[in-house]
Amino acid sequence: MTAIKHALQRDIFTPNDERLLSIVNVCKAGKKKKNCFLCATVTTERPVQVKVVKVKKSDKGDFYKRQIAWALRDLAVVDAKDAIKENPEFDLHFEKIYKWVASSTAEKNAFISCIWKLNQRYLRKKIDFVNVSSQLLEESVPSGENQSVTGGDEEAVDEYQELNAREEQDIEIIMEGCEYAISNAEAFAERLSRELQVLDGANIQSIMASEKQVNILMKLLDEALQEVDQIEFKLSSYEEMLQSVKEQMDQISESNHLIHLSNTNNVKLLSEIEFLVNHMDLAKGHIKALQEGDLASSRGIEACTNAADALLQCMNVALRPGHDMLLAVKQQQQRFSDLREHFARRLASHLNNVFVQQGHDQSSTLAQHSIELTLPNHHPFHRDLLRYAKLMEWLKSTDYGKYEGLTKNYMDYLSRLYEREIKDFFEVAKIKMTGTTKESKKFGQRRLSLMATLPRKESAVKQETESLHGSSGKLTGSTSSLNKLSVQSSGNRRSQSSSLLDMGNMSTSDLDVADRTKFDKIFEQVLSELEPLCLAEQDFISKFFKLQQHQSMPGTVTEADDLDGGTSSRQHNSGTPLPVSSEKDMIRQMMTKIFRCIEPELNNLIALGDKIDSFNSLYMLVKMSHHVWTAQNVDPASFLSTTLGNVLVTVKRNFDKCISNQIRQMEEVKISKKSKVGILPFVAEFEEFAGLAESIFKNAERRGDLDKAYTKLIRGVFVNVEKVANESQKTPRDVVMMENFHHIFATLSRLKISCLEAEKKEAKQKYTDHLQSYVIYSLGQPLEKLNHFFEGVEARVAQGIREEEVSYQLAFNKQELRKVIKEYPGKEVKKGLDNLYKKVDKHLCEEENLLQVVWHSMQDEFIRQYKHFEGLIARCYPGSGVTMEFTIQDILDYCSSIAQSH
Numbered sequence: 001m002t003a004i005k006h007a008l009q010r011d012i013f014t015p016n017d018e019r020l021l022s023i024v025n026v027c028k029a030g031k032k033k034k035n036c037f038l039c040a041t042v043t044t045e046r047p048v049q050v051k052v053v054k055v056k057k058s059d060k061g062d063f064y065k066r067q068i069a070w071a072l073r074d075l076a077v078v079d080a081k082d083a084i085k086e087n088p089e090f091d092l093h094f095e096k097i098y099k100w101v102a103s104s105t106a107e108k109n110a111f112i113s114c115i116w117k118l119n120q121r122y123l124r125k126k127i128d129f130v131n132v133s134s135q136l137l138e139e140s141v142p143s144g145e146n147q148s149v150t151g152g153d154e155e156a157v158d159e160y161q162e163l164n165a166r167e168e169q170d171i172e173i174i175m176e177g178c179e180y181a182i183s184n185a186e187a188f189a190e191r192l193s194r195e196l197q198v199l200d201g202a203n204i205q206s207i208m209a210s211e212k213q214v215n216i217l218m219k220l221l222d223e224a225l226q227e228v229d230q231i232e233f234k235l236s237s238y239e240e241m242l243q244s245v246k247e248q249m250d251q252i253s254e255s256n257h258l259i260h261l262s263n264t265n266n267v268k269l270l271s272e273i274e275f276l277v278n279h280m281d282l283a284k285g286h287i288k289a290l291q292e293g294d295l296a297s298s299r300g301i302e303a304c305t306n307a308a309d310a311l312l313q314c315m316n317v318a319l320r321p322g323h324d325m326l327l328a329v330k331q332q333q334q335r336f337s338d339l340r341e342h343f344a345r346r347l348a349s350h351l352n353n354v355f356v357q358q359g360h361d362q363s364s365t366l367a368q369h370s371i372e373l374t375l376p377n378h379h380p381f382h383r384d385l386l387r388y389a390k391l392m393e394w395l396k397s398t399d400y401g402k403y404e405g406l407t408k409n410y411m412d413y414l415s416r417l418y419e420r421e422i423k424d425f426f427e428v429a430k431i432k433m434t435g436t437t438k439e440s441k442k443f444g445q446r447r448l449s450l451m452a453t454l455p456r457k458e459s460a461v462k463q464e465t466e467s468l469h470g471s472s473g474k475l476t477g478s479t480s481s482l483n484k485l486s487v488q489s490s491g492n493r494r495s496q497s498s499s500l501l502d503m504g505n506m507s508t509s510d511l512d513v514a515d516r517t518k519f520d521k522i523f524e525q526v527l528s529e530l531e532p533l534c535l536a537e538q539d540f541i542s543k544f545f546k547l548q549q550h551q552s553m554p555g556t557v558t559e560a561d562d563l564d565g566g567t568s569s570r571q572h573n574s575g576t577p578l579p580v581s582s583e584k585d586m587i588r589q590m591m592t593k594i595f596r597c598i599e600p601e602l603n604n605l606i607a608l609g610d611k612i613d614s615f616n617s618l619y620m621l622v623k624m625s626h627h628v629w630t631a632q633n634v635d636p637a638s639f640l641s642t643t644l645g646n647v648l649v650t651v652k653r654n655f656d657k658c659i660s661n662q663i664r665q666m667e668e669v670k671i672s673k674k675s676k677v678g679i680l681p682f683v684a685e686f687e688e689f690a691g692l693a694e695s696i697f698k699n700a701e702r703r704g705d706l707d708k709a710y711t712k713l714i715r716g717v718f719v720n721v722e723k724v725a726n727e728s729q730k731t732p733r734d735v736v737m738m739e740n741f742h743h744i745f746a747t748l749s750r751l752k753i754s755c756l757e758a759e760k761k762e763a764k765q766k767y768t769d770h771l772q773s774y775v776i777y778s779l780g781q782p783l784e785k786l787n788h789f790f791e792g793v794e795a796r797v798a799q800g801i802r803e804e805e806v807s808y809q810l811a812f813n814k815q816e817l818r819k820v821i822k823e824y825p826g827k828e829v830k831k832g833l834d835n836l837y838k839k840v841d842k843h844l845c846e847e848e849n850l851l852q853v854v855w856h857s858m859q860d861e862f863i864r865q866y867k868h869f870e871g872l873i874a875r876c877y878p879g880s881g882v883t884m885e886f887t888i889q890d891i892l893d894y895c896s897s898i899a900q901s902h
Contacts, residue, residue: 008039012053020041022110024108026038035103052070076094079131080133083132112132282314348395524623534598599646620651620654621655621702628645652705655705663716666682666720669720677725680740686717694751710755732843803876807877817880818882824884829886833895
């Protein structure tokens with residue numbers, strides 16, 4: 001290994017001014033044994049650079065070459081794998097990890113020890129040595145071959161110093177004075193040793209000669225020490241004098257600190273007292289307003305509102321730590337609580353009286369509005385109550401139990417009031433629909449008598465408050481009697497309508513048009529009165545009860561049924577409410593309780609309108625859809641939108657029921673066996689329905705429902721027309737089909753219903769097909785024998801006989817042809833056509849006026865047969881001179897004269 005080291009130093013590192021300090025024979029781990037050397041080197045020039053060089057033996061010769069070099073500063077980690085057991089493997093972490101296996105553990109340890117020393121000497125960066133024995137990391141490395149190699153070189157590195165110019169000149173002078181300096185190095189060394197000994201002796205003599213001077217220096221040092229002792233004594237005395245001054249200054253400083261601390265505490269105490277006085281002191285005027293303020297006048301309400309706000313600010317002041325332990329603060333807080341409780345009770349009592357008084361004031365106007373189809377205006381009452389809106393907001397934030405109680409009382413009082421008003425309003429609407437004036441007079445007299453019995457004094461108001469839950473449902477008798485009356489009127493109207501249809505009247509009577517227009521106006525007025533009433537009440541509730549916010553709030557209960565006074569877990573005494581989803585839900589619950597009678601009353605009115613005339617469902621569907629659409633544009637989740645939406649479902653069901661009833665009536669139609677059919681009743685009814693629907697649904701939002709109904713109805717009409725035609729005995733099937741489909745086609749063409757374009761084309765096709773079929777069937781074979789003759793001729797031609805050779809057949813010669821033609825002179829033909837015209841006239845009805853159309857089609861068909869016969873004569877009997885005894889012009893004259901004569 002030493003020879004290899006010298007060879008590498010000589011061949012590789014000396015030319016690069018580098019010195020080799022340590023070497024280890026290694027190979028890569030896990031691969032084929034391909035040996036190389038890792039060398040630790042330093043440069044001979046300053047600054048020193050330390051490197052780890054990989055040297056590999058050349059494949060071509062017996063010399064070594066430098067393969068790769070790493071700077072020692074780039075080395076991050078040296079991993080020896082195992083610090084206890086001997087293991088030749090180790091890793092060097094440069095820019096990546098290099099895994100090596102040394103030829104021996106001793107070489108590996110010596111190399112790692114050299115790396116550690118170089119790191120300690122030259123690098124500021126500390127390399128991490130992992131799994132390395134602590135013995136290798138000591139300054140002294142155990143003796144051995146590698147120690148002599150590395151240690152000696154290390155000492156040489158430590159002792160080596162470059163000669164300066166003067167030293168080089170001195171060495172050259174010495175070597176020039178000795179001629180054998182180069183030839184005999186040992187003799188030169190002995191000479192230098194002798195001269196060194198002479199110089200050492202001279203140095204010793206010089207030191208001995210300077211002893212006297214040393215003694216003088218020691219004496220001077222003793223004198224200096226004495227002076228120092230004197231100075232220290234003086235400093236000690238000065239320090240004792242200053243100590244008393246220091247104690248006095250400390251006392252003065254402590255006294256000043258206590259005075260400053262006392263002043264600071266006084267300032268803080270004054271600040272706390274001012275804070276409590278400024279924030280927890282309620283003016284006497286506010287206290288008087290809360291205790292005795294007039295809640296009936298506008299000025300008193302304003303004073304109470306300002307006082308309540310001031311009280312709320314005092315109660316909600318954010319106290320600093322420790323304030324709540326002060327007796328005065330506790331007493332003031334108790335005083336505020338008592339004021340709040342007293343004013344909250346006074347405010348709740350006053351508002352309850354206002355609610356009850358409102359019920360009596362509004363009741364005085366019921367008699368006036370019961371005659372007219374209008375609802376009383378609650379705007380003055382809302383205007384008066386909105387003056388208390390800020391106080392309600394205060395009550396909501398300070399005493400939620402009383403706020404909730406007021407809310408419930410308001411709903412109870414107003415629900416009863418609105419129930420009376422709305423029921424009376426709907427009774428008037430029903431009376432106007434049915435036109436029962438006598439019942440209306442009785443109703444007005446009963447309402448006046450009821451109003452006369454209502455109490456008017458304050459004591460009566462209190463009694464009304466106590467008996468709130470026991471006075472509902474006084475108007476049911478009149479409603480039930482009105483319902484009976486409306487049912488009778490409905491039955492009479494339907495019986496009249498049925499009799500008109502049985503008589504074959506295909507247009508709506510003037511009476512029905514007037515009644516339906518009247519119903520439409522009344523229904524629209526009902527909805528127009530209800531909508532602003534609900535919107536105004538909802539807007540008032542939002543403003544008065546401060547429920548306009550869209551955030552989560554403490555509520556009552558999520559079930560609307562609990563608003564009716566049922567069992568609830570609400571804590572009224574503590575004022576701690578249960579949460580609901582949002583204030584919008586609270587508004588909707590209150591509206592549902594207050595206007596709980598609107599939906600059943602609307603359903604009853606709709607049922608009455610449907611009984612009066614099933615076609616009224618068309619008017620109701622359009623009107624209700626429009627109002628629902630308007631309400632949803634304002635607020636899709638509002639009470640009005642929800643209620644009208646529920647009622648719209650009922651209207652839609654009645655509309656579907658109307659359509660189903662018409663289809664069922666089509667299926668149940670029975671025709672007379674003795675009279676001709678004509679236009680079927682359900683076809684005329686469809687025309688009436690379509691005309692009415694088109695006028696009602698013009699620009700309506702629910703056009704899609706009508707289109708679906710059209711599709712169902714027209715399919716039912718088509719199916720049942722065919723069914724009746726098949727069952728008809730008096731009138732031919734083709735006539736029934738032709739007349740009714742012609743009527744349907746004319747109706748659809750006139751109304752121009754876009755969704756029934758396909759059905760219109762189908763009706764036209766069916767009309768055309770059955771017209772042709774009836775013409776062919778009725779016309780039959782007017783020249784029967786001639787027709788049979790030419791059928792035989794066509795049969796022979798079909799068997800392969802040439803047309804010009806048919807006349808040679810015995811049964812079809814010219815004599816037979818002339819014999820057959822003579823049987824049909826013009827007089828007989830005209831007589832047969834006249835009988836045919838009379839027969840068609842008996843089959844067809846007058847309403848549809850198709851006689852001339854059918855007669856013209858028969859004329860065309862007869863002429864077509866005539867031309868066909870002439871063609872066969874010309875082809876099969878050429879040059880025979882045989883012709884018919886009447887011409888096409890004769891046929892036209894016959895048909896024209898017959899039509900004019902009838």
